[in-house]
Amino acid sequence: MSNHVELETTHRVPADFRLPDLVDAAPDSATRVDLRSHHLEALYFDTEDLRLAARGITLRRRTGGNDAGWHLKVPVGEGAKREFHAPLNAEVGHAPQELTRLVTATTRGAQPRPVARLKTERVEHVLHVGKPRKDKASKGKNGSQTAQDPAVIVADDTVTGNVLLGNDAGLVTVSWREIEVELAGASPRQGSVVEKRLTDAGAQRDPGGSKLRRLLGERLPTGGTAPDPTADAVAAVQSYMWNQVETILKHDMRFRLDEEDAVHQMRVATRRLRTVLRAFRSVIDRDATEETANELRWLSGELSPARDLEVLRERFADELARQPDAGENGVLSTAWLNELDARERAALDHAHEVLNGQRYFRLLDALEELRSTPPLHSGAQGAGSEPLSRDLLRAWRRMEKAHRHTETAPTAAERETAWHELRKAAKRARYAGEVSEPVLGKPARNARKAARNVQEVLGRYQDGVAAREFLTDNLTELAASVAEEDRPTTLFTLGVVNGLERQDADAILAEANEVWSKLPSSKRLAKRVA
Structure with a gap:
């Protein structure tokens, strides 16, 4: 099982959104922009009452793209998630124990089951920024080792999803388009300039930042937040x-x-x-x-x-x-x-x-x-600081x-x-x-x-x-x-x-x-x- 910290943000856009020119969007200028297309299919797992989703945790089995396999993503800060990977296994309907054990405190031992299915048509714009890295053993036409160049990945996703819970499980299809910006070695400063180019074109930052959360909508239980500690x-x-x-x-x-x-x-x-x-x-x-x-x-x-x-x-x-x-x-x-x-x-x-x-x-x-x-002591509510x-x-x-x-x-x-x-x-x-x-x-x-x-x-x-x-x-x-x-x-x-x-x-x-x-x-x- 491997893991790393993923830094990405999600932006909501209309279906007819026109992606702005990204060639010079990153500071230090992009050395080039590579285009890659992927067809992704993901099956999401959670407890019956969606305890993982309530905490912003996602567990999925995904095929297609460069990182097919099982993915567990756990929030570790704003715009950051710790992502754990496990290889695909024969049992499509059972998440690997090496991943589910990590979220035992959230599931309370309940076995996650399929709760949603998402299909994504993705076009990736890979912005290689800064100076290319030299590699004598493996170099391209210009002497650069492209796999190691710091990059900003702008993923233009068209998403179709079905919820697999309730009486209408799998019957209702929801579609939308969104843009993800991921830092793949580039600096936060470089990523923020790309994001500004997108927001100037009309993209809106999605604070939820999760396809599953958007699909679940009102079904998603509220995880709650801590109150303002300065109030009383x-x-x-x-x-x-x-x-x-x-x-x-x-x-x-x-x-x-x-x-x-x-x-x-x-x-x-x-x-x-x-x-x-x-x-x-x-x-x-x-x-x-x-x-x-x-x-x-x-x-x-x-x-x-x-x-x-x-x-x-x-x-x-x-x-x-x-x-x-x-x-x-x-x-x-x-x-x-x-x-x-x-x-x-x-x-x-x-x-x-x-x-x-x-x-x-x-x-x-x-x-x-x-x-x-x-449970409050009588007289505590409204008593101020005393x-x-x-x-x-x-x-x-x-x-x-x-x-x-x-x-x-x-x-x-x-x-x-x-x-x-x-x-x-x-x-x-x-x-x-x-x-x-x-x-x-x-x-x-x-x-x-x-x-x-x-x-x-x-x-x-x-x-x-x-x-x-x-x-x-x-x-x-x-x-x-x-x-x-x-x-x-x-x-x-x-x-x-x-x-x-x-x-x-x-x-x-x-x-x-x-x-x-x-x-x-x-x-x-x-x-x-x-």
Whole structure:
């Protein structure tokens, strides 16, 4: 399966639209314009209720043209889609699992079926722009390697489509003409000049940018959008929840592609959502969201082992790399890190099982409903910014209370726990600041930054605590994972790493106290957000 990012825009034009002269449309001048004609036939797949189309995702089987095969297109920004390709297979009516698994979070495990058929008569105007690239091994009459020239592709499409849903499935035919502009190596500046030439001739930019969406028309369910977060407290909270759900859905696909940092971003989004449900009790009805908050905690817990092991593995490897005796022929051993790799793979396999399970799908359904129609606390609607001020201050006072416990805890173990609780309280205050910032402005922004500073320094401290606990709890297993003759060196190495972790702890706590001393008090913050 291959993939790339496609940059294209679509323009609506009447049937009698006359394409303007494109020879000199691109800056730096087009070296030439090649014409290519294609007959394309595409069968589009989706769930019965069109969940993919609602999110702007298309899954199709296409024949004809230069890229026949299965295509999955996922929006990644305005005018940009990440496109995945798979070869044609014998089963016309079944999309390949290698593609459908990537959108599992959207389909919730439902099997996509054919929902539309499109036929396109395409005339491509390929504008090669800039200086031709030289290639001695494969050159044309003028010495240029045309396949690698940066280009703008202007596709003039005449489209005929049928919807394959409902009682009139396949019976109604819809036709139209449209122009697509794709950047095939050319710069956005070059593409924008071509687009202006088209719009000056009467073409209208289509914000939907999808043949399927145009064909479906009123059948297309509305995916919804986040409200303006600057409007009031309710809009700020709802917009924040909306974006965190989007983060989960986005990184769910990246996780299934085994891309770096995906599981971390998913876990952060679940924690941010849970914070909103817990901390903003003046806006959200906490009782009505208790079950969802608990399920978010469950999901975060299921994703944590994979992320925690990834962090530990990188941490230990970095510490060993900084030691002069580390390395293949040194005194210190790295063979025991293989055990962490094995555990991380097992944790990732477990996470994949969780993300393919019905419990996860039910949580996603609940989150979709929550962000669209959140249950509000009585009096929140129309209350302006006051609920945000109240809840931000509550989170700040909670953080101050947690800090007092770090100063009064009687034992080292209890102080360690108190620092951990302070880190969690600082994270809650940081997220409260993030939610409030669009409405409360600078005071919330400053509070967010201050709480983040506390959270980050204590995060480093907690990473050290977790590392020491892991080494202590798993000493026997880590030593047993290497060859018998390597165990003495491994035990020595584990002792060295443990000592390094303890050595850093006091310095980090001193830094944490310094950072804390610069925080505004809740009384001062109250005056700023009033």
